[in-house]
Amino acid sequence: MIRRDFLKQIGLVTAGLAITDPFAMAKSMAGMSAEELAKLPPEELIHFPLRSLRPDTGGKRITAIIVGAGNRGRLYASYAERYPENFKIVGVAEPIEGRRDAMIKKHGIPMENAFVGFKELLEQPKLADVVVIATPDDLHYEPCMKALELGYDVLLEKPIAQTEKECRDILRQTEKYNRIVAVCHVLRYAPYFIALREYIRSGAIGEVVNIQHMEPIEFAHMAHSYVRGKWRVEKETTPIILAKSCHDLDIMRWLIDKPCKVISAEGSLHLFKKENMPEGAPFRCTDGCPYEAECPFSAMDVYLRRKKHLGVFDLKNRNDDAEILEKLRTTGYGRCVFQCDNDQPDHYVTTMLFEEDKTATFTMDAFTPWGGRRTRVMGTKGYIEGDMSIFTAWDFKTGKTKIWSREVEELEEYKGAGHGGGDLALVRDFLEAVAAQDQSRLSSTLEASVESHVMGFAAEKSRKSMRKVRVKMRD
Ligand SMILES: NC(=O)c1ccc[n+]([C@@H]2O[C@H](COP(=O)([O-])OP(=O)(O)OC[C@H]3O[C@@H](n4cnc5c(N)ncnc54)[C@H](O)[C@@H]3O)[C@@H](O)[C@H]2O)c1
Known part of the structure; x- marks a missing residue:
């Protein structure tokens, strides 16, 4: 079906290019097949060249130790199977024997480099170029501080640490030992968000004035992770605005490209009690x-x-x-979801004021049938709406639309990679930054990551105090 027929069918084309329902438009566009999208004239498609996932490490092979061989640790280690000439796993620290053994076997790790925990590993002199810290949230700070002191560069899972002070300590430690820390804010590395940001930066929708961003958690995912599972108790992990949504605060800050000045938040645990x-x-x-x-x-x-x-x-x-x-x-x-020891909110709404009077609102919600992200960007000359697989941009003057679609743009090697390909693209950029010893190769420098975490801590302060909170990057 060609686009015009398609739009007619869903009632969007009346006279000329009148768009009556942006939601229906974006939703229906997302339903177009790759073939249908590919038939759109080039001027209606947004295209930014995507980089291959293969890293350019200048002939160097970066060696790594996986700290925490769980879900995320295994995922980052899998990059070494794709590009063994650039990345080699030479050690592991993991208390669960089966997980440790599986990592040893898969990557041919020598037994002397296998440890039952990060403490044992970090009592040794430096054994590799980098450590990948993929331990639970409450076990990021200690191994990261020690690893930096030993001279490792670090790929650090989010959240950076459990308190604002600890996040700032890690930033200072990085500066003190002149090391690189990449925080796994993987959305910044996803082609969808890169294209969205580039399109905004091209000036096509004028100046961004406001963003509405939503993180639908999906009801079963909420029950699994934040009611029954690992992130259910705020104090044992981090408040859900960081545990789940630090990515989103970071993305809004990144898209608006101005520091956040004031934040206010509401939310509570409504159902699961x-x-x-x-x-x-x-x-x-x-x-x-x-x-x-x-x-x-x-x-x-x-x-x-x-x-x-x-x-x-x-x-x-x-x-x-x-x-x-x-x-x-x-x-x-x-466990019954009404009988767990959970305390994380199941709905959370945040309002942000950025420099130059730009604003954003963020909603995190458990009660949705799907996950992912939904974003609307309001500019002075146009508007964008997207759902992490496709975004549609409107030009106010011409009434014309343009589309970026993952189906059309995605390279074969990105297919199936988590967070829209962001998980592995992050490893690529991290290895390149380490090889060149240049943290500016990362779109998410540690300082930028700490800044968006500070927004999260401020949101939580606001939610608990029922007051607006100023966001201060420097303490
Ligand atoms: N970037 C993202 O999008 C994203 C997504 C999910 C999870 N995460 C974060 O990644 C981290 C890991 O999450 P996960 O889902 O892989 O959890 P997981 O439970 O699957 O893995 C954590 C591993 O750490 C191990 N561990 C515990 N104590 C240890 C110690 N002292 N030394 C070494 N290892 C130890 C555990 O045994 C476990 O195997 C968490 O901080 C989580 O918030 C990030």
């Missing part, structure tokens, strides 16, 4: 819960029937229902 428990619900979904068939958060549904989020279980066979059931009976993931 004891007083909302249906009468007589047992502690576990596996214990014959009479509401199981109708509960959208049923653990039986999420893990057993839909086989989602199984990575946390280290299963021998993900199709073995008996093994999954056993996990639901013995781990926190089988």
Whole structure:
């Protein structure tokens, strides 16, 4: 179907190029197949050349130690399987034996470079060029500070640390030892967000005045990670505005390209608490819960029937229902969502004022059928709306639209890579920055990452005090 017929069908073209419903437009555009999109005339497509994921390390092979061989640690290590001539995993620190052994086997790590935890690793002299810190949120600060002192460059999972002071300490430590720290704000490296930013910077929609950005968590993901799972208790990890949404604060700051001055936030835990428990619900979904068939958060549904989020279980066979059931009976993931020890808000709204009177609003919400991100950018000459796979830009004067689409633009090697390809593009840029010993190769320098974390801590202060909070980058 060509674009005009397509638009007619969804009722968007009446006379000329009148656009009546931007939401319907963006949504329907996203439904176009790659072939349909590719048939659009070139002037209606936005194109920015995408870099290959292969790094240019100037012939150097960067050696790395994985600290925390869980979900993220394994993902970053997988880059060494793609580009072994540029990246080699030579050590691991991980307390879970099965995960440690799997990493040793996959990357041929010598036994003397395998450790049960970061403390044991960091008692040794420097063993590699870099460490990848992919431990839980409460175990970022200590290994990062020590690794910098030992002379490692660091790929550091977000959030940087659990408090504003610790984030600033890491920044100072980096300056003191003249090292590179790349924070895994992976959205900055995703082709979609790079194209969105470049299009804004081209001036096509004039000056950005306001951004509306949404992070839909998706109801089952919320239950998995922030009600039953690893990030459910604020103090053990970080407030959800950092644990989940530091990416989004960072992206808004990056798109607006001005420092945030003032922030205010509202939000709370509305649903997932004891007083909302249906009468007589047992502690576990596996214990014959009479509401199981109708509960959208049923653990039986999420893990057993839909086989989602199984990575946390280290299963021998993900199709073995008996093994999954056993996990639901013995781990926190089988608990009724109304009977967990969680305290993270399930809806969170933030308002931001940036320099030059630019504004942004951010909504994080558990109660959505899908995840990803939704963004609207309001400029003085145009408007953009996107959903992380496609964005549509309107020009006020001409009424014409242009589209950037992942389906059309994405290179083969990006396909299937997490966060729209951002996960692996980040590793590429980090290795290049390390090889050149030049942190400006990173779009997300540590200073920029600390700045957007400071926004998160300020938002949390505002939410708890019910006051607007000034954002100060320097203490
Ligand atoms: N950038 C992103 O988009 C993104 C996405 C998800 C998670 N994360 C962050 O990545 C980090 C890791 O998350 P994950 O999902 O991989 O968690 P995970 O639980 O799968 O992995 C963490 C690993 O660290 C290990 N560990 C615990 N104590 C350790 C110690 N003392 N020394 C060494 N290893 C230790 C654990 O055994 C585990 O294997 C978290 O901080 C999380 O917030 C970032």
